[in-house]
Structure formats: structure tokens, C-alpha cells
Amino acid sequence: MNEVGILFERGKLFLPHVMMAAGAMEAGVALLEADLPKDAASKKLGVIVNGTVEGDVHDIGKSIVSTMLQSSGFEVHDIGRDVPLQDFIDKIKETNANMVGMSALMTTTLPGQKEVIEMLKEQGMRDGIKVMVGGAPATQAWAEKIGADCYAENASEAVSKAKELLL
Amino acid sequence: MGMPISHIMTSGMSGIRAAGDLVARMQLSKNMRIADAKDYVAKKLGVSTPDLSDEYVMRELREELGIGVITSVAGAPKGIAAKMNIEKLLDIKINCCEKFRDQVE
Amino acid sequence: MTTEYALRMGDGKRVFLTKEQIMADLEEGSADAADLGGIPALSGDEIDKLAEILMTPSRMVGVEPGKEVPVTHDIGTIRIDGDQGNSGVGIPSSRLIGSMMHERAFGADTMELGHIDYSFKPVKPVIAQEMQTMEVCQQNMIVPLLYGAMPNMGLYYTPDGPFENPGDLMKAFKIKEAQESMEHAADHLTRDTVWIMQRLMASGADGVNFDTIGAAGDGDMFASLHAIEALRKQFPDIYIEAGMAGELLLGLHGEMEYDGTVLAGLWPHQQAPLAAKAGANVFGPVVNTNTSKTSPWNLGRAVTFVKAAVKDSPIPCHVNMGMGVGGIPMFETPTIDAVSRASKAMVEIAGVDGI
Numbered sequence: 001m002n003e004v005g006i007l008f009e010r011g012k013l014f015l016p017h018v019m020m021a022a023g024a025m026e027a028g029v030a031l032l033e034a035d036l037p038k039d040a041a042s043k044k045l046g047v048i049v050n051g052t053v054e055g056d057v058h059d060i061g062k063s064i065v066s067t068m069l070q071s072s073g074f075e076v077h078d079i080g081r082d083v084p085l086q087d088f089i090d091k092i093k094e095t096n097a098n099m100v101g102m103s104a105l106m107t108t109t110l111p112g113q114k115e116v117i118e119m120l121k122e123q124g125m126r127d128g129i130k131v132m133v134g135g136a137p138a139t140q141a142w143a144e145k146i147g148a149d150c151y152a153e154n155a156s157e158a159v160s161k162a163k164e165l166l167l
Numbered sequence: 168m169g170m171p172i173s174h175i176m177t178s179g180m181s182g183i184r185a186a187g188d189l190v191a192r193m194q195l196s197k198n199m200r201i202a203d204a205k206d207y208v209a210k211k212l213g214v215s216t217p218d219l220s221d222e223y224v225m226r227e228l229r230e231e232l233g234i235g236v237i238t239s240v241a242g243a244p245k246g247i248a249a250k251m252n253i254e255k256l257l258d259i260k261i262n263c264c265e266k267f268r269d270q271v272e
Numbered sequence: 273m274t275t276e277y278a279l280r281m282g283d284g285k286r287v288f289l290t291k292e293q294i295m296a297d298l299e300e301g302s303a304d305a306a307d308l309g310g311i312p313a314l315s316g317d318e319i320d321k322l323a324e325i326l327m328t329p330s331r332m333v334g335v336e337p338g339k340e341v342p343v344t345h346d347i348g349t350i351r352i353d354g355d356q357g358n359s360g361v362g363i364p365s366s367r368l369i370g371s372m373m374h375e376r377a378f379g380a381d382t383m384e385l386g387h388i389d390y391s392f393k394p395v396k397p398v399i400a401q402e403m404q405t406m407e408v409c410q411q412n413m414i415v416p417l418l419y420g421a422m423p424n425m426g427l428y429y430t431p432d433g434p435f436e437n438p439g440d441l442m443k444a445f446k447i448k449e450a451q452e453s454m455e456h457a458a459d460h461l462t463r464d465t466v467w468i469m470q471r472l473m474a475s476g477a478d479g480v481n482f483d484t485i486g487a488a489g490d491g492d493m494f495a496s497l498h499a500i501e502a503l504r505k506q507f508p509d510i511y512i513e514a515g516m517a518g519e520l521l522l523g524l525h526g527e528m529e530y531d532g533t534v535l536a537g538l539w540p541h542q543q544a545p546l547a548a549k550a551g552a553n554v555f556g557p558v559v560n561t562n563t564s565k566t567s568p569w570n571l572g573r574a575v576t577f578v579k580a581a582v583k584d585s586p587i588p589c590h591v592n593m594g595m596g597v598g599g600i601p602m603f604e605t606p607t608i609d610a611v612s613r614a615s616k617a618m619v620e621i622a623g624v625d626g627i
Contacts, residue, residue, distance in 0.1 A: 014523025063439025
């Protein structure tokens with residue numbers, strides 16, 4: 001799947017191919033499950049809640065990130081677009097997530113990422129979760145300013161940064 | 168606003184301050200690449216291609232030709248009147264001029 | 273002590289680099305584009321010239337006299353009356369005033385009219401307002417005035433539109449259903465765009481600017497190319513600009529074709545001939561800025577992609593050089609030094625026909 005991710009980023013493979021490869025990998029792992037140590041086959045790399053913040057209806061980039069994370073072995077809970085900020089907190093609690101990904105495609109909605117981080121702090125949850133931000137107006141400097149753990153430029157970088165932080 | 172103005176100052180043809188609109192019209196109406204569009208307009212105007220971005224040359228010429236200038240004199244063609252003169256000068260049709268003619272004929 | 277030059281990161285932050293670092297980043301950026309696109313990297317002379325532009329000890333640079341190109345404009349007048357995060361400077365004004373300010377005060381070579389949402393689909397309920405404004409603008413203006421909007425095919429998917437969200441379908445491994453949803457959305461996008469432009473042409477528009485084609489993937493370009501084709505057939509003299517959303521046309525469907533070419537995975541030099549084939553007059557290549565890299569890296573990469581597009585395009589290329597594209601930093605008020613240098617580089621090295 002690492003190779004598939006690279007080929008997607010290079011425009012050699014497309015989203016349906018990524019999904020087909022992910023499906024094949026899941027089927028292959030299922031076949032091998034009996035020979036693998038208990039829990040090893042079905043163990044996910046981490047649990048990630050991913051969504052586009054409130055007020056922002058952009059969906060496509062965030063969905064690609066979710067798909068790439070999912071096909072790389074993470075358990076992904078894509079909570080959609082225009083997501084009320086409290087819903088991020090609720091979903092993190094519900095799924096016991098290790099990471100939250102927040103997308104914003106407009107400068108008007110970017111502050112929503114900061115607000116969720118503040119809410120995590122207020123509820124004493126910040127230390128237990130990694131925060132990734134992305135979207136066209138987001139930058140590394142913005143991530144540092146609001147206290148996110150990482151910024152990802154694109155879907156494949158989101159996967160590699162999630163692995164860096166969670167594995 | 169700083170960005171478009173920076174582009175115009177760095178690379179632009181200055182629109183109706185010079186002859187940028189005319190060169191753009193030839194690109195958009197006849198798919199002309201930049202060198203061909205400039206050659207075409209320069210020949211129609213009887214100037215050199217560098218003159219097309221020269222406000223000093225184009226200010227008087229535009230006024231003489233009635234194709235619209237910034238800081239125009241009283242009675243000088245503007246809007247559709249100026250564009251109808253551009254049609255004749257460049258030998259092209261402009262949609263709004265066609266619509267205008269349809270309405271008055 | 274080694275001389276350091278004050279340049280920019282992709283997010284606009286000041287960075288100090290030596291000539292050796294600048295050259296290395298230019299070469300690396302160019303090599304990245306060459307590798308991805310299967311196109312030639314910039315030559316040693318071109319890298320030297322780019323470095324010279326970047327290291328010029330003045331705030332602004334300019335193209336050599338005689339090398340000027342038309343500068344066209346997107347986002348309509350939003351940059352004037354938009355505010356509070358809407359990419360503008362918040363000056364209350366009508367769109368006629370905004371358009372005439374571009375023509376008469378700023379020296380714009382062309383202009384476009386657009387509405388505040390700037391996608392095609394929401395134009396339908398306000399079409400009368402758009403037609404009226406176009407007519408009034410055309411009566412007063414001289415420079416070519418197009419109507420501009422984004423194809424934005426995402427608006428046709430749930431919950432904004434009638435077709436099931438292909439992102440959700442893909443995640444559920446319903447690949448065929450996701451592809452069908454994109455095909456339906458593309459048909460509707462084509463139909464809406466043509467309907468809107470029929471009315472704006474009746475109100476005197478010079479033509480149309482498709483802004484950010486491909487933002488919703490290959491289906492978005494499929495729909496746009498078919499709209500261009502239909503408009504060209506119906507209005508032989510319409511001006512059509514086809515501007516892209518990014519350097520790589522994302523394959524969300526993966527199998528859509530135009531004129532026998534699979535759209536997914538196309539790079540700028542491959543996109544341009546298709547836009548021309550469909551009937552566009554001007555192609556707008558786009559190369560996104562990487563905010564974590566330096567301006568030499570981004571400019572080396574962007575110029576390499578755009579130079580190849582200019583070479584392979586049968587129609588004029590007006591490179592997109594707004595916020596976060598074409599080697600310009602991703603920052604709402606991009607620094608003039610970076611904009612000016614990228615602008616000159618695109619004209620003098622990539623050889624663009626316009627900006």
C-alpha cells in the first residue's frame with residue numbers, strides 16, 4: 001500500500017485503483033489471518049477522526065485523505081464536512097481516537113481548527129491525542145501557531161506524518 | 168489587490184493605458200500566441216511591437232483612433248462606441264457590439 | 273562571509289539563502305517537475321537566469337521592455353469588495369465599479385465578471401442579476417470582459433446536490449457506484465454551464481473563464497471540456513479561457529476520457545492540447561506552491577511545468593499566478609518581491625503568452 005500511495009501521488013494510479021488495492025490487501029490479510037499471531041492481522045495502526053470544520057463544505061480533499069489513511073491501515077472515522085466543532089470532540093471520545101485530522105479550505109473557516117484544539121485543552125484531552133491540520137490555506141506556520149502536532153501538504157504526506165506520530 | 172497590481176507592474180501591457188486589451192483580444196478571438204498577436208496589432212496600428220506597451224505612444228494613437236483612453240477628452244468614444252472602432256481596427260467581431268447593432272437596426 | 277539573499281518560503285515567511293542554496297533548490301524543484309511530468313528539466317542557463325532574477329537586489333523586478341504580456345484576472349471583483357476571509361480588501365462597491373477600476377485604474381488587459389460564490393451552479397438562481405450586470409458592464413467597458421466561475425463539481429454531490437457522494441461510496445468500496453455518481457454529476461455540470469453561458473452571451477459577454485478546472489478531479493475536467501465543446505459549437509466567436517486547479521489532474525473516477533485520452537493523471541503539458549481540442553482559446557496552467565519549500569524550489573518546479581505546457585500547447589497559455597500557485601507564496605497578501613520575481617520568471621523563462 002505504501003507503493004500504491006506513492007503511485008497515486010505521482011498520477012500513475014487513481015482513487016479506484018487505491019481502493020481496489022486496499023480491498024485486495026484486506027482479503028489477503030484475511031486469508032493469512034489463521035497463520036498470523038493473534039490480533040496481529042486485524043490490528044489497526046491507529047484510530048483517526050477526520051473531518052472538515054464547521055462552515056466549510058469542501059469535501060473532496062478531506063475524503064481523499066481519509067481514503068489514503070484507511071487504505072494504509074488506519075481505522076478512520078470520516079465525520080464529513082461542515083462538522084460542528086463539538087462533534088470532533090464527541091467522536092474522539094466515542095472512538096477513543098489517537099489522532100484527529102481537520103481540514104479547512106477557506107481562510108474564513110481555518111480558525112475552526114484552532115478552536116477544536118482549545119476545546120481539547122479545556123476538556124483535558126489534548127495530551128492524549130495528536131492533531132493534524134490541512135487544507136489550502138493551512139501551512140506549517142499555521143500549525144505551529146495554533147499548537148497542532150503536524151501539517152500535511154497532501155494525502156500521501158498525511159499518511160507518512162500519521163505514521164511518524166502514531167507508530 | 169497587491170498581487171494583480173504587482174503582476175501588471177512587472178509583466179503587464181497596461182490595458183487601455185497602452186494596447187494590452189487589443190493584444191488580449193487577438194489571443195482570445197484568434198488563438199494567437201503572444202508574438203503573433205503583438206505583430207498583428209502592431210501592423211494594424213502602424214507601430215512597433217515594443218510601442219504596444221508604451222503609454223506615450225499609445226495615448227495619442229488611441230485617442231486618434233477612437234478606441235478608448237484613460238483620462239479621455241470630451242466626446243471621445245467610450246464603452247461600446249470604442250469597441251465598435253476596435254472591431255474595425257482589428258477586423259474582428261465583438262459580441263456586445265453585435266448585440267448593440269441588432270438593437271438599433 | 274558568504275552573501276545571503278532574502279527570499280521567501282512557500283508560505284511567505286522570510287528566509288535567507290546563499291547562492292549555492294538557491295541554485296540547489298532551483299535544480300531540485302526543476303528535477304521534481306521533470307521527474308513527475310516526464311518533461312525536460314531546466315537547462316543550466318535557465319537555472320542561472322532564474323537565480324539572477326531571484327537575487328536581484330531590488331524590491332521589484334520587471335520584464336525587459338518589449339516582453340510584456342497581457343494580464344488577465346479571475347475571481348471577478350471579489351478582490352475589491354470581498355472581505356473577512358473572502359480574498360478581498362473590503363471596499364464596498366458595485367461590480368461595475370470594481371470592473372471599471374480594474375480597467376481604468378489598474379491597467380488590466382482583460383477583466384471578468386463573477387458572483388460572490390464564484391461557482392457555476394449557484395449562478396442559476398441569480399441568472400437575471402448576472403445578465404443585467406454583464407449588460408451594464410459591457411456598455412461601459414472597453415477591455416475584454418468574460419464571465420468567470422468555477423466548475424466545482426463537488427456541489428452536485430450530497431448533501432449539496434442530487435448525486436451520492438463518491439468519496440463516501442469509495443470509502444465503502446462501492447467503486448462502480450462512485451464512478452456512476454461522478455458521471456451523472458459531470459453531465460449536469462456541463463448542462464448547467466452551457467445554460468448559464470447561453471444567457472450571458474445574450475447579454476453581451478465576450479466569453480467565459482473556467483476557473484480551477486479539475487478541482488473535483490477528472491470528472492470536473494470531463495464536464496468542463498464538454499461544456500467548452502458545446503459552447504464553441506453554439507458560439508463560434510466566444511472567448512474561452514480554460515484555467516486549471518492544479519498541476520496533476522486527480523484521478524477520482526480514473527477512466528473518463530476525452531478525445532481518446534484518459535484524463536486522470538494528466539500534467540499541464542498534456543492538459544493544454546485537450547483544452548485546445550475542445551475549443552478553448554487560452555489555456556491556464558496551474559502549479560501549486562508547496563508551503564514547506566523555498567521560493568527557489570517552488571519557482572524552479574513551476575517554471576519547468578509551465579515551460580513544457582507552453583511548448584506543447586497549440587493555444588496561448590496564460591499561467592495562473594494567484595495566491596499559492598505559480599511559485600507565488602500561499603499567503604493572503606503575497607509579498608510584492610516574490611510576486612514580481614515569479615511573474616518575470618514565467619514570462620522570460622517559461623515563455624508564457626499571458627498571466
